[in-house]
Amino acid sequence: MLNKNTLKYLYQDLDELIRQYNTNQIDRFSFVSEVERLKQANKIILDGNEDFAELVENALLEKEYEIFEQMAKIALENAKAPSSPSRVLILTGAGISAESGVRTFRESDGLWEEYDVMEVCSVEGFERNPKLVADFYDARRRDIASKLPNAAHEMVARLKRKYPNQIDLLTQNVDDLFERAGCLDLIHLHGTLTDLRCEECQCVFEIGYKSQIGAICPACQSENIRHNVVMFGEEAPMYQKLQQSIDECDVFVVIGTSGQVLNVAWYTQWFEDSLLNNLDPDEHLDPYFKVVYHEKATDAAEKIEAYVEKFLSKCNL
Numbered sequence: 001m002l003n004k005n006t007l008k009y010l011y012q013d014l015d016e017l018i019r020q021y022n023t024n025q026i027d028r029f030s031f032v033s034e035v036e037r038l039k040q041a042n043k044i045i046l047d048g049n050e051d052f053a054e055l056v057e058n059a060l061l062e063k064e065y066e067i068f069e070q071m072a073k074i075a076l077e078n079a080k081a082p083s084s085p086s087r088v089l090i091l092t093g094a095g096i097s098a099e100s101g102v103r104t105f106r107e108s109d110g111l112w113e114e115y116d117v118m119e120v121c122s123v124e125g126f127e128r129n130p131k132l133v134a135d136f137y138d139a140r141r142r143d144i145a146s147k148l149p150n151a152a153h154e155m156v157a158r159l160k161r162k163y164p165n166q167i168d169l170l171t172q173n174v175d176d177l178f179e180r181a182g183c184l185d186l187i188h189l190h191g192t193l194t195d196l197r198c199e200e201c202q203c204v205f206e207i208g209y210k211s212q213i214g215a216i217c218p219a220c221q222s223e224n225i226r227h228n229v230v231m232f233g234e235e236a237p238m239y240q241k242l243q244q245s246i247d248e249c250d251v252f253v254v255i256g257t258s259g260q261v262l263n264v265a266w267y268t269q270w271f272e273d274s275l276l277n278n279l280d281p282d283e284h285l286d287p288y289f290k291v292v293y294h295e296k297a298t299d300a301a302e303k304i305e306a307y308v309e310k311f312l313s314k315c316n317l
């Protein structure tokens, strides 16, 4: 399995080693040992990669023939191996749910007018006033209870059902609108509003749209319960899954995110093709994407669906 990030780091490591050797910072013995170590550590990703073969050819020109001969052989032998089918990473943010009426922080009538984000969404705020934070998330649950998935949620859910193994769906949203559009196979990077978490045993359990006040852990009966949403100042464990999807997918589709929390512009370098759909233009974000739609996600939905189909349908021929 080709791991793009690991491969890039390997390139950098090799480049750096060659530079150090050529400038006499390391001796020949250290150079050979270190290249051998890299070869062993990266044996799996060396298989079947044409770019790597090219790097090796360049290394040969640097007169390190005997060092790279074996690596070149492996890479060239595998260069003709069939490539894996295209995979698409779809990443969504607040913009897609805002169209369903879910309140967000950054909209013009946004939550920030009512709340200080650092009081209700940060570790420090939670420590200062847990009741305020519990009330805040209760209000968020009440807010989403009456909201319905829109055409963009339904389009993404339809694609995910059609290509379950070729699409990774990751969302920054904590609402359950994809689930209600019929898509259960997705990753919530920042947690879920409709679940709670036990601070004693870390059990995550469903609460739906109810108040979390007085909730008790079904596993250990603890009353030490909190919202299941990642706060500022906390680790987001699902970011590991994001990294894995970036490694494994070839096409990047971003819907409704300003890129202020996740640096989606930076991620585009790892993809062969990319699409961005946001309501407003952003000169710091748009140039990184090959296809950009400035319109509502519900209006762009049909075009986004056709774009994803273009990559995935040919894999099924």
Ligand SMILES: [Zn+2]
Pocket (backbone or CB within 6 Å): 198, 199, 200, 201, 202, 203, 217, 218, 219, 220, 221, 222
């Ligand atoms: Zn518990």
